[in-house]
Amino acid sequence: MIRSSSKSGSAGPVTLAVTLGDPRGIGPEITGRALGIFLEEYPEASVLLLGDDRHLAEVTQSLPGSRVRTEATGTPGLSSSDLDAGRVSVEAIRRGVAHCLEGRATALVTGPVHKPSLRAAGVDTPGQTEYLQALTEAPSVGMLMATETSRVEVPLRILLATTHLPLRDVAEALTAERLSEQVQLLADGLRRGWGIAEPRIALCALNPHASDGGLFGDEEARILTPVVEALRASGLRLQGPVPADTVFQKLLDRDVDGVVVPYHDVGMAVFKTLAFGQGVNVTLGLPFLRTSPDHGTAFDIAGTGTARATSTLEALRLAARLGPGLNRVHEGITAGNI
Template sequence: MNAASDAPALSIAITTGEPAGVGPELTAAALREAAARWPSARFTVLGDRDLLQERAGSAGALSATFPAAQVEIEHHALAVPSRPGKLDAANGRYVLGLLDAAIDGALAGRFDAIVTAPLQKSTINDAGVPFTGHTEYLAERTNTPRVVMMLAGTGPRPLRVALATTHLPLKCVSAALTVEGIVETLQIIDHDLRAHFGLPAPRILVTGLNPHAGENGYLGREEIDVIAPALERARSLGIDAPGPYPADTLFQPRYLKDADCVLAMFHDQGLPVLKFATFGEGINVTLGLPIIRTSVDHGTALDLAGTGRADAGSLIAAIDTAVSMARHRRAG
C-alpha cells in the first residue's frame, strides 16, 4: 500500500493497549514507518508518555523521531508503574480508558479512524470490569446492534475472513446462528467492502457449520434450515454470497482466487487458516461500526515485551488499512 502525496489530511488515533505487553513498543516502531508512508496524516497516540519513551528504546526517542506536526502523544497516566511481561490489574481501567478516549474522539469527529494495539482481557476483568473483547466493547459503546469481526491479510488480493459469531463457547454457536443474523452479517460485509475497501461488487464465500457442510443433513441440519435460506435471502438483496461450502476444502487458491471475503460460522473455523497464511502481517477490522477501527492479528505477547524482538508488521498494516479505509469513506 503506497501513500499518495495528495491524500487528504486524516487524523488517526492509536491506543497503546496493555502496558505490560508489546503494544507500547510496537506503537513506537510502527509510527516511524507510518509517518513516512503517510506524510499528510496526523497520528495521536493514547498512552502513558513515560512508558512510551521507555519502550521506544531511549530517552527522547519519540520526540526526536516524529515531527511534532504529525505525531501527538496524548498522555494518559498509568495507575501504577508497569514492567514488561508482568500484568497488574491496577492498570485494567487505564487500558479501558485509552479505548474509551479513542472511541469518544472518533464519535465526535476528532479521529477519522482508530487503531488498537492488543490488550489483555484478563487484566480488565480482574479490575472489576466485565469485558469480552474489543469487538463486543466497540459495539456496546457505539450502540451498534450487530458488528462483524474480519481478519485480513495484505497485498493486492488479500485473504479476508469474517465471522458469523465471535467469542462464544463452541457449544453455543449453533443456537446463535439465525437466518436474520447471517443476512445482516452479509449486508454489513457487503456494505463495508464497498464503502471502505473500494470493492464495487464483493463476492463473499460462505462456509457451512458442520463437517462436509452437513452432508445433506446427515451431519447436522444447520446448513439446510438456517444457512442456505439466509444465503438465498441475501442473494435476493443483490449480495453475491454463494455457499454453504465445506470449510475443510474451501480455503484453497482455486476457490479463493475470485473471492473478496470468506464468511466462517465461528471463530476457530476460519481464523486458524487466516493466521497461518498471514500471521505477523494480518489485521483485524471491525465492520458495521459508525467509526473505523483496525487492529493487529495477535495478542499482547508478554514473553516478548521489552525484549526488542516483537515484530511491528501487523500494527503497520493495521495503520495502513485504517488510513486507506478512512480515505475511501471520505471520498464516498
C-alpha cells in the same frame, strides 16, 4: 451519551487515534516502530497517541512532534496489576472512541490488550470488539480478519460470524438473523472500504461437508441455505453454504472477495497460518473504522526487542486507506456510555 458534532472522513489529511494497549505487553514498542515507518509513508497523516505516560514519552522520542499528539491515560507502575493496566487500557480506548465520534480522528487503531485486565477494570465484554460496540451503541458489528499481503500473495478477508464463544454455544448463536447481518456487514465494508462495487462472498458451512444432506446436522438446510437464498434474491453475489475444507480455496483462486465463517477458530486457523504478522483485525459496523494487529500482548517477549511490528504497521496503513470510506460519524450516529 455523545453525539458526533463534526464531519470526518472527508478529503484531506488523515488523523488516526492510536492506543498503545496493555503497558506490560509489546504494544508500546511495536507501535513506536510501526509509527516511524507509517509517518514516512503517509506524509499528510497525523496521530493522536493514547496510553500510559511513561511509554508515551519513550515512543515519541523518535517521532515527528508536529504530527504526533499525546494524551496520557494513567501512570501504572513497572509491575502493574491487571487492574492498573486494565484501567490505563480502558481509558485509552474510551478516549480514542470519543475522539473519533467528535471528528478529531478519522479512524481508531488499538494496541493489544489483556482480556483479564479489561475484566478487572470493569469491562464485562469478551474483548475490545464487543466493548467498542457497547461504547458506540452500534446495532451490530463484525470481526473481519484482513490482509492484502498474505504469504500466498492473495488478499484474505475472513469475517467471523460469531467471535468469543465456547464451541458448544456456536450452533445456537448462528441464527438466520445473525448470519444475514454479518454477510451484509461484510458486503457493505467491501463496497465502501475496498471499493468493490459488487462483492462476491462465500458463506462457510458449519458442519462437515455442509452436513452431506443432513447426515451430519441440519443447520445448513434449516438456517444457512435459506439465508443464502434470501440474500441472493436481494441482489447479493453470495455462494454457499460451502464446506470448510474447500471454501478458502475460493479465496486463494480469487473467485470470491471475502468469506463469512460460522465460528472463530475455523477462520482464524486459516488466517493466521497464511498471514500471521501481516494480518489486521478490522471492526465493521461502528460509526468509524477500527483496526488492530492480529496478535496479543506477548508478555513473555515484551521489552526484549524481538517483537515484530509488521501487523501494527499494516493496521495503521489499512486505517489510513479505508478510514475515510468507512467513517459514518457525519451521519449523526449516537454513541453512549463514554
